[in-house]
Amino acid sequence: MGKKFICAISTDEVAPGGMKTVELEGREIVICNCGGTYYAIQRRCGHMNAPLEMGTLDGKYVTCGMHCAQFHVTTGQALSGPVPVDLGNETVPPKVAAMLQNVAVQMQHVRMESIRTYETKVEAGWVHVAT
Amino acid sequence: MKTEPRKKALRYFFEKVVGPMGFKFTPNVELKDFLLEQEVMLEAKHGIPFCPCQPIRHDRSRDMQIVCPCIPFHRKHFDAIKRCWCGLFVHKDVINPDSLPQLPPKDVGLG
Numbered sequence: 131m132g133k134k135f136i137c138a139i140s141t142d143e144v145a146p147g148g149m150k151t152v153e154l155e156g157r158e159i160v161i162c163n164c165g166g167t168y169y170a171i172q173r174r175c176g177h178m179n180a181p182l183e184m185g186t187l188d189g190k191y192v193t194c195g196m197h198c199a200q201f202h203v204t205t206g207q208a209l210s211g212p213v214p215v216d217l218g219n220e221t222v223p224p225k226v227a228a229m230l231q232n233v234a235v236q237m238q239h240v241r242m243e244s245i246r247t248y249e250t251k252v253e254a255g256w257v258h259v260a261t
Numbered sequence: 262m263k264t265e266p267r268k269k270a271l272r273y274f275f276e277k278v279v280g281p282m283g284f285k286f287t288p289n290v291e292l293k294d295f296l297l298e299q300e301v302m303l304e305a306k307h308g309i310p311f312c313p314c315q316p317i318r319h320d321r322s323r324d325m326q327i328v329c330p331c332i333p334f335h336r337k338h339f340d341a342i343k344r345c346w347c348g349l350f351v352h353k354d355v356i357n358p359d360s361l362p363q364l365p366p367k368d369v370g371l372g
Contacts, residue, residue, distance in 0.1 A: 191270055202266060209267045214308040216321050 135251060135258035141168070142255070149183040149192070155261050159248060162203045164190050169203040170248035170259045176201065176208050177242050199242060206247040212237070268297040271310060271329075275350075279330050284339075284350040287358045296349045300329055314347035341369040 136154050144150045144163040151160050151173055158173035160183045171192065175182055180196035187193075193200050197212030222230065249260040272286070279285065286293050299313035311317055315327040326334040332345055339345050343352040344361045351358050366372060 189273055191273065200270060202270070205266075207263075207266050209270045210304055211308060218321060 133249060133260040135249075135260050138170070138257050138259045140256050141252060144168075147187055149187050151181070151183045152259075154259055157261055159259060159261075160192075161250070161257055161259070162187050162192065164203060168250045168252060168257045170250045170257075171201070171203050171206055172246040172248075174245070175199055176206075176245045177212055178240060182245075201245050204247065206245040208242050208244045211242045212240075264298055264301045267301045267304070268294070271297055271300060275330050279332060279350050282330075282332050282336075283353055284330075284332060284345070285353050285355075287344070287348055287351050288356065289348075289358050292348060292358070296347055312345075312347055338366045338369065338371050341371065 138152045138154060138159070139150055139161055141163075144161060146163050146165050149160050149162050151158060153159070158181075159170050160173045160181075162169045162171065164187070169190070171182065173181055173183065175185075175194040175196065177194060177197055177199040180194050182192055182194055182201075185193045185195035187203070190203050191200055191209070192203050197215075198210075199212050200209040201207065202209055251258050251260075276286065296313055300310040303313060304310040307317070309324075310329050311324065312327040312329050312331055315331075317324055317327070330345065330350060332339055332350065335346065339350075340352075342361060342364050343355055344350065344358065344363075346363065348358060348361070348363065351361065355361065
């Protein structure tokens with residue numbers, strides 16, 4: 131059985147270097163315009179599920195806006211984990227500090243996964259995604 | 262995580278940063294590959310690609326000054342020796358990186 135492509139967006143909906151989210155058959159997908167070539171990736175970051183379209187796309191690398199985890203949009207491969215946060219000399223109320231510490235402990239056990247990619251094709255000015 | 266794709270990503274990002282500063286990757290391919298490999302390993306450990314040839318002191322304000330590419334934090338020094346401290350980057354006009362010694366700041370009159 132051949133792949134089923136679904137018409138997602140028109141090519142002019144995303145400028146080069148831009149990303150746009152669509153929902154196709156219940157799947158959240160981000161379409162990335164990498165200099166005129168379109169790639170489709172899962173919307174959720176492989177680190178903590180943050181929406182990747184709120185991050186940045188540079189070349190073929192997408193960086194999550196939440197913890198700066200990076201992925202390759204053509205393969206979905208996880209390239210780097212989260213960047214550690216440091217509050218520097220900021221004083222934090224004890225309750226907030228305790229909460230942050232709890233988050234930090236749990237974050238150590240968060241596993242970084244590669245993200246899913248979807249095949250795309252452009253036809254008559256429309257980007258189609260194979261789901 | 263595999264190191265090779267991350268090395269490729271770092272090459273892509275670093276090139277864009279160091280180019281406008283007048284630097285390029287060292288023409289010594291073996292050294293470039295080795296240093297990038299070390300950075301990928303440091304990044305996997307600390308979350309940040311630190312310079313592999315400078316100590317991590319666990320003092321954030323100082324450690325941030327050795328995040329690769331650290332050229333902006335040591336501009337005068339690196340311009341004087343025409344390379345960065347570890348030698349991953351050299352001035353754009355450098356053809357033979359082996360001719361550039363790793364001189365500390367005091368040896369080039371920078372205190």
